Amino acid sequence: MRPPLVIAGAGIAGLALAAGLEHAGDAPPYVLLDERPALGSTGGAITLWPNALAALDAIGVGDDVRRAGHALGAGSVRTHDGRLLRSLDLARSAAALGGPLVAVRRGELVEILHARVRPGTVRLGVAARGYRVEHGGVTVLTDTDPVIGVALVGADGYRSEIARALHPQLPERYVGFPAWRGLADLGTRDGIEGVQIWGRGRELGIVPLGAHACYWFATAREPAGGAADDELDHLRAAFAGWPDPVDRVLAATDPAVVTRNDVMDRAVPRRWTDGPVVVIGDAAHAMRPHLGQGGCQALVDAAVLARLLHGTGSSAAGSPLAAFGAFEALRRRPAERVVRMSRAASRAVGAPTPVHRLSALVPDRLMLRSLARVAGTAAFPS
Numbered sequence: 001m002r003p004p005l006v007i008a009g010a011g012i013a014g015l016a017l018a019a020g021l022e023h024a025g026d027a028p029p030y031v032l033l034d035e036r037p038a039l040g041s042t043g044g045a046i047t048l049w050p051n052a053l054a055a056l057d058a059i060g061v062g063d064d065v066r067r068a069g070h071a072l073g074a075g076s077v078r079t080h081d082g083r084l085l086r087s088l089d090l091a092r093s094a095a096a097l098g099g100p101l102v103a104v105r106r107g108e109l110v111e112i113l114h115a116r117v118r119p120g121t122v123r124l125g126v127a128a129r130g131y132r133v134e135h136g137g138v139t140v141l142t143d144t145d146p147v148i149g150v151a152l153v154g155a156d157g158y159r160s161e162i163a164r165a166l167h168p169q170l171p172e173r174y175v176g177f178p179a180w181r182g183l184a185d186l187g188t189r190d191g192i193e194g195v196q197i198w199g200r201g202r203e204l205g206i207v208p209l210g211a212h213a214c215y216w217f218a219t220a221r222e223p224a225g226g227a228a229d230d231e232l233d234h235l236r237a238a239f240a241g242w243p244d245p246v247d248r249v250l251a252a253t254d255p256a257v258v259t260r261n262d263v264m265d266r267a268v269p270r271r272w273t274d275g276p277v278v279v280i281g282d283a284a285h286a287m288r289p290h291l292g293q294g295g296c297q298a299l300v301d302a303a304v305l306a307r308l309l310h311g312t313g314s315s316a317a318g319s320p321l322a323a324f325g326a327f328e329a330l331r332r333r334p335a336e337r338v339v340r341m342s343r344a345a346s347r348a349v350g351a352p353t354p355v356h357r358l359s360a361l362v363p364d365r366l367m368l369r370s371l372a373r374v375a376g377t378a379a380f381p382s
């Protein structure tokens with residue numbers, strides 16, 4: 001029997017790749033390994049830009065995700081003292097980007113992708129610890145029996161062991177702030193508008209998820225590794241006095257779903273491939289969260305690689321090695337650009353308030369044009 005394609009990591013990138021292989025038809029045998037004991041996702045919700053929705057369309061689940069999610073309408077950017085920096089008009093941004101952004105609960109996105117994956121192919125509680133290229137294929141090392149594959153896709157996130165095997169001592173450093181995320185249900189029918197509020201080395205964003213629920217994220221300068229006894233109390237103190245609805249949203253948050261992650265700058269591995277091995281998603285190009293593009297780029301990677309593995313795109317002609325080479329050639333530059341843009345966006349958000357006021361002088365038209373290049377429908381390589 002032909003050895004399977006081994007996908008290390010059943011997160012957004014890994015599941016989307018498997019779903020993409022199934023959608024393309026005549027999928028090769030594959031197996032997904034994930035170190036966690038159960039599938040699912042922490043982190044509340046995720047914002048998907050039109051590039052990611054185009055990728056989801058390419059793997060056949062775009063409409064399922066649109067139905068499960070919430071298309072984002074008007075929103076604004078404000079300073080912590082309530083001053084309006086920019087108001088975002090849905091029609092204009094959708095016209096510039098090729099469609100609206102959609103926010104969806106991460107658990108629902110994972111479920112939609114998982115439903116398209118061949119039953120019995122996900123092996124939970126199995127961590128990939130490295131690999132050996134041998135016998136014309138690859139041996140994936142785990143804590144127990146090795147897994148033999150025709151090829152290996154490292155989709156194991158920003159702590160990727162596969163990326164570290166490709167690039168030992170991959171540089172990484174704490175950027176100076178953690179990111180918190182949560183879900184709130186305000187129980188009102190008034191509707192919530194999307195808003196990002198910036199000030200004093202802090203930021204808090206609120207993303208509507210239907211009539212009365214919302215997803216929020218926050219960053220604030222603090223040492224790494226710290227964890228408050230009660231993160232919500234800690235955040236309510238850190239954001240006290242910020243404009244409505246910040247306190248209402250934090251007060252309506254379920255403490256059990258609040259996550260806190262130290263944000264790291266991890267270098268892009270100097271190579272993404274090693275013969276029958278490739279990395280995708282955060283493993284290939286971890287980035288700061290400020291553009292909301294990490295998961296979007298992971299979905300684009302998965303859709304592109306599924307297409308190349310099917311042999312219908314470029315010159316890959318069905319061979320994993322050729323497909324992996326073509327994948328890196330196609331995806332490295334655009335993904336690195338988004339890594340740089342995300343870092344720049346993060347620095348701008350963390351800048352003093354006068355810089356925020358200056359940023360408001362950039363016309364919407366220019367801002368949208370630059371975002372469309374990396375996150376619009378046209379940024380998905382069709």
Ligand SMILES: Cc1cc2nc3c(=O)[nH]c(=O)nc-3n(C[C@H](O)[C@H](O)[C@H](O)COP(=O)(O)OP(=O)(O)OC[C@H]3O[C@@H](n4cnc5c(N)ncnc54)[C@H](O)[C@@H]3O)c2cc1C
Pocket residue numbers: 008009010011012013014033034035036045046047048126127128129155156157158159160161179180181217261280281282283289291292293294295296297298
């Ligand atoms: C605060 C914050 C907000 C964000 N907001 C957005 C947003 O709005 N929009 C957006 O597009 N992106 C956003 N992101 C980024 C996004 O979450 C990631 O880029 C995305 O999850 C990457 O997908 P992935 O599949 O590459 O990695 P992951 O989703 O991390 O999946 C990796 C999988 O591999 C498994 N794994 C790890 N190690 C191993 C191993 N050794 N062996 C086997 N399995 C392993 C893990 O259990 C996991 O299931 C945000 C990130 C943060 C921190």
